[in-house]
Amino acid sequence: MPQFIDQRQYAPATDRNREPIRAVLAEHLPATGTVLEIASGTGQHATYLAAQFAPRPWLPSDPNPIARDSIASWRAIAARDNLHAPLALDVTQPDWPQVVTDWQQQHADPTPKIRAIVNINMVHISPWAAGEGLFAGASQLLEPGDVLYLYGPFKQAGKHTAPSNAAFDRSLRSQNPAWGVRDLEAVCEVAHNTGFTLKEVVSMPANNLSVVFHAV
Numbered sequence: 109m110p111q112f113i114d115q116r117q118y119a120p121a122t123d124r125n126r127e128p129i130r131a132v133l134a135e136h137l138p139a140t141g142t143v144l145e146i147a148s149g150t151g152q153h154a155t156y157l158a159a160q161f162a163p164r165p166w167l168p169s170d171p172n173p174i175a176r177d178s179i180a181s182w183r184a185i186a187a188r189d190n191l192h193a194p195l196a197l198d199v200t201q202p203d204w205p206q207v208v209t210d211w212q213q214q215h216a217d218p219t220p221k222i223r224a225i226v227n228i229n230m231v232h233i234s235p236w237a238a239g240e241g242l243f244a245g246a247s248q249l250l251e252p253g254d255v256l257y258l259y260g261p262f263k264q265a266g267k268h269t270a271p272s273n274a275a276f277d278r279s280l281r282s283q284n285p286a287w288g289v290r291d292l293e294a295v296c297e298v299a300h301n302t303g304f305t306l307k308e309v310v311s312m313p314a315n316n317l318s319v320v321f322h323a324v
Contacts, residue, residue: 113181115180116151124313126153126157128318129228132310132320133161136257136308138224138255140164140220142164143164144224145157147169147170147229147234149170149228150182151178151181154166155183162190165190168194169196171198171199175194199245200238202244223251225257228258229260230260232290247302247323255322256322262291263289264293272314304324307320
């Protein structure tokens with residue numbers, strides 16, 4: 109057998125925010141169906157949440173091969189039957205829903221269809237096109253009543269919710285002008301235009317928000 113190489117990455121913030129995220133998801137995830145996580149990053153959230161929401165299948169994904177290696181290592185160590193191998197997904201590419209559809213067809217029995225999409229800390233650390241692509245693709249995959257969940261910092265009414273978020277926004281834009289903390293109202297407009305309705309906004313620790321949408 110090939111030797112296991114531990115390629116796990118570690119994000120300290122995950123240990124702080126995973127339980128508040130779990131609590132919100134527990135209120136909103138459908139009772140059945142596969143959960144698709146977009147931009148899973150290190151894989152820590154996927155590993156923790158898959159355990160919390162078993163036996164629901166959890167499908168992580170990321171466009172970055174280094175992140176996928178990290179996810180795969182976390183998955184190997186967790187050894188959870190309901191945590192799938194990570195998909196290579198880039199939501200800025202218009203064909204990303206087809207990648208998911210192909211996966212669903214290959215795993216149709218016994219894996220349930222996707223009923224929820226979870227996206228943690230992506231829309232501010234990516235171009236605006238990533239958020240647009242997320243909603244556009246999700247509208248092709250989800251059926252009425254299915255859930256799309258976002259977590260991260262957002263501006264509300266055009267203003268930052270805390271000085272720390274304003275500083276974070278400046279830091280992001282200095283790294284890449286296409287990044288930045290997004291206006292929640294602008295995100296909701298994209299959601300509405302692609303067939304989603306806002307269900308709930310929940311204030312979270314560290315000046316973040318959980319934003320829950322339903323497909324209509």
